[in-house]
Amino acid sequence: MDTSGMYVGLDIGTTSIKVIVAEYLEGQLNVLGVGNERSAGLSRGVIVDIDKASEAIKRAVKTAEEKASIQIHDVIVGISANKLKIEPVSGMVAIGDQAREITDQDVRDVAAAAIIQNLPPEREIINLVPDEFIVDGFDGIKDPRSMVGVRLEMNGMLFTGPKTIVHNTKKAVEQAGLNPQLAVVSPIAQGLSILSDGEQDFGTVLLDLGGGQTTAAVIHDHRLKYAEVDPEGGDYITKDISVVLNTSLENAEKLKRNYGFADSTRASEDNSFPVDVVGQSRPTDISEQYLAEIIEARLLQIFDKLKAQLAATNALTLPGGIVLTGGVAALPGISDLVKEAFDVTVRVSIPDQMGLRHPSFTQALSLVNYRGKMSEVDLLVQSAVTGNQQLATHVVKQVAPQPAESQPTPERPRTTETRTKQPKKRGQGIKKFFSDFFD
Template structure:
């Protein structure tokens, strides 16, 4: 099978590992295979056991291989934004004593010049994204190749992360028998894939509510400007349910998925369901509203903490509002709750791909889409980081930039209703005292 234009996205999450095989044909992203397996060896979005993580990756890859009928060797892997550092960099090289045409190698050389710096030993470069090239003083150039000049400069953004996180991710991928041909800071890929051009330009906040952690990222001027990670996510909600209702983690997860609401005002006191309680021979009946209060209490804490960070950067004044994604974003009522906390427009991004219409698949799809839309210049710049000749060799077969993965937006969903008649102080009064002590 011809695999040119075919890419594999690998999303290594705390609760699940997702692998998506897709190709571009006639301007469309076609998903050929999907693997979705329970994760192992991760805690709060970070790999803490490479052996367990690599085995889980193998299982997800095998499932995707069987559905796509191909063998997977190369993957695009997402790197979490934990302790991410973003800084502008500049590089400059002399083309020669006399003007000549700028080549692919010149682009790689100027990118390499931009990253010549003394990185702290505990940090590692993840991505280098070019903003513009300057040829003999003429700026704003996106692709300098074939132009004539004697001096080439590049301005870009450098993204670095903790060496432990990056190394463990690459090692787990390698141990699973795969080659990480490209690593991408997760919010960069998501921003390109699920935000419209206007949202990326004027400024939008991405909230990725995952199982192991929650990430707030600010996209402005088509760049990732800020990222903050809160080490709490859907797993914490599940643990809260388990502790409060005195039931197993497995039962708590089922309750969250089958009966959970993010917004307790939308849940009913009359709707009740049985819960297996540890130490009791018979199940206890729990109301839908009580379960929602447990869920809402933890979500309010997560969102309020992220709000503090976003307020400090003045991000909530950006016109794009907030776009929610990640598995927790599937909880009914999450849009209303987030709008109440942040007081800005909120929508949930859900992939339109058949069989993947769940926000937990957004990241894996974004990785594939990001790679498919990378320009030749972007590939050359990224290849300069570690002398990745494989990326360079792909340029000749690079397909034309394609359209983004289509995702649902607020125009296709019912507008959120105003919540001004429901003050926060009235929320979850029945368990407010318990959670005040529990979270502390």
């Protein structure tokens, strides 16, 4: 595992594009600079206009470069889980007629053997994650290098996505003058970064409430096992507010950020605020509770659809419950609403870095953290996917040893209380879940 390095995480979201430059020293993440710009060219989490998206990426990167006093070349970019396919794969290579030490190239070769398959023309490999290596029948090996053997095998998980999504993302990054050195399925990076060891091991649902879409991912046994994406998110809430209150989208977004509650029972009917209504010369007073009812209605619609998908796999019986992240997770009362909708324990994940204490920064931070925690074997295996023989250790070049500027304060960072309750009897459900789905 890398103990030091400087990396750049690029989160291309529907609402905003975030770039985080961070130094990974002895397992500790030190943020050096942040870029946060409004997105363009995206719809429901997918790039639909490469030119506009690349220009927005350039603006975010430029801001991060100025803050960190560095020049950015290589980035770790997140890929959405839209129509993600996860499947187990295995490969085997002969080391030679006589036993010899296994090398880096042997690891690359066995990884390449594992991904030799007839992929449909519309799909592309994003990540290959090794589970174990087997040397001459001895299994459970994490790093086979320097061991002696005549046959090397690897079992792992292959993650593929629609070629359109993967290509457009990488193309927009390249058009912005950057090298997408490493692409990572977003929930994989988030699961490793924001879930505790126990949550990753025993099973947890990671619910990313983004601007353009909502992603429910199941992490179990330290692996991403399932992902479901609903193409609705914070932008849909904004549009609902705009339509119901007959106000502009810009005003609707401000109302959501400044006065919005996810749980209408926590909003006050007595507190009101003025709203500029189209066609009226004077503002109209709207109650806090009425606004919350608009927000709550859309959220419950999203949750109902995801609940049906998660219930079909018994994911809601996992002991880790639900962990919330994404910009919409900053809405007050969100944990109470999710707890009521899914009937599981809930907590909100908020980064603890100064200036980034808002759930919308989780993804960009997770990308940097994921790269910092990748072992040498992980990098060798991934290089078989990318064709890059050696993923660089350092992804940015420092221009001047100037101190980092203070980090920007995110918009309306509000504390969301997390209340949990003891899970109900789940023993039988967990056993069934393990036998029916993951195993």
